Amino acid sequence: MEHPDDLLEEFAFGDRPDVGPHVAACSRCAAHVSLAQQAADWLASSHSAPPPAPLRSRVLAAAVGVRPPSPGPAFSAYVSQAADFEVLLDSLSPAQWSLSTADGRTVEDLVLHLAGNDGNVLADLGSPVPPARRARDLWRDQSDQLMRTVGRAEESLLSRPVRLAGRTPMRRPLREAMMQRAFETWIHRDDIRAAVALPPVAPEPSHLARIVDFGLALLPGAMDAAGRGRPGAVQLFLTGPRSASHVVPLSSSCAASSPSLAQVEIPADRFGRLMAGRVPVTSSVAVIDGSRSAALDLLTVAATLGCE
Structure with missing residues (x-):
């Protein structure tokens, strides 16, 4: 007698009723079906667990983020970095929360700092800021609240000026602030990874490109504020999975068509970390052709744009 071995598990879970007459008449196959049903019952009873409390809100926020119309790439970059951070x-x-990061703050202090910057954006939007809790829970609550708020945002809210993180007070539209939130979350995630002896991990290439674009848009004004603005531009070549070329004016009064004084080639992820102040500006940090002073001025000011 042939046994329908490849169909027995389907029958055990309610499919293939046509196999029923054979199972009823065959003790061998009936035992196989019974064993499969017992295993399924054991797995269901021994491994089921309620989902983590934040899971529902994170799934909903992520779903809102990809549903058209959405707030765009700044939001998706933040969702991705927040998920990795969590x-x-x-x-x-428990011991790793007390480790020191590169700037001397503990891991716990760094998470509280990140939560505080998320909270500033929530406060500027008039959204309730979750009460103070331990660092891990406070960051998660505020990140959830920020994703829910921005995920439902209309165009008018995305254009509302909110605080950017940084030593110099600055307000920019929410869509730009969310790109900075993605940027800072990435950088502080890598700060913590370094503290626990893990290698850095760059954002997904399209998100990294958006983060770099955010910094480059601020750079001409930052050159002026630093007293290093000058006529001309620098041609910036970013290498990596999503290579790109940018003409960066050396002053807010210069056009993108200004004569190029130098060419700078640097990996995109290194430039992102340089913007965060995590890569020192040295003569060998990038390949430079043309005016070294113009190129190094640009890189030096770029290194002031990022995360505290």
Whole structure:
């Protein structure tokens, strides 16, 4: 007698009723079906667990973020970085929360700092800021609230000026602030990874490109503010999975068509970390042709744009 071995598990889980007469008459196959049903019952009873409390809001926020119309790439970059950051926090042992990061703050202090900058954006939007809690829960609550708020945002809200993080007070539209939130979340995630002896991880190439674009848009004005603005531009070549070329004016009074004084070639992820002040500006940080002073001025000011 042939046994329908490849169909027995389907029958055990309610499919293939045509196999029923054979199972009823065959003790061998009936035992196989019974064993499969017992295993399914055991898995369901021993491994089921309620989902983590923040999971529902994160799934909903991410779904809102990809549903048209959406707030765009700034929001998707933040959702991606926040998800990666949460995975990292969930992996930390109690002792690792007290480790020092590169700037001397503990991991816990750094997470509180990140939560505070998220909270500033929420406050500027008039959204309720979650009450103070331990660092991990406070960051998660505020990140959830920020994603829910921005995920439902209309154009008028995305254009509302809110505070950017940084030593110099500055307000920019919410859509730009969300790109900075993605930028800072990435950088502080890598700060924590370094503290626990893990290698850095760059954002997805399209998100990294948007983060770099955000910084480059601020750079001409920052050159002026630093007293290093001058006529001309620098041709910036960013290498990597999504290579790109940018003409960066050396002053807000210069046009993108200004004569190029220098060419700078640097990997995109290194330039992102340089903007965050995590890569020192040295003569070998990039390949430079043309005016070294113009190129190094640009890189030096770029290194002041990022994360505290």
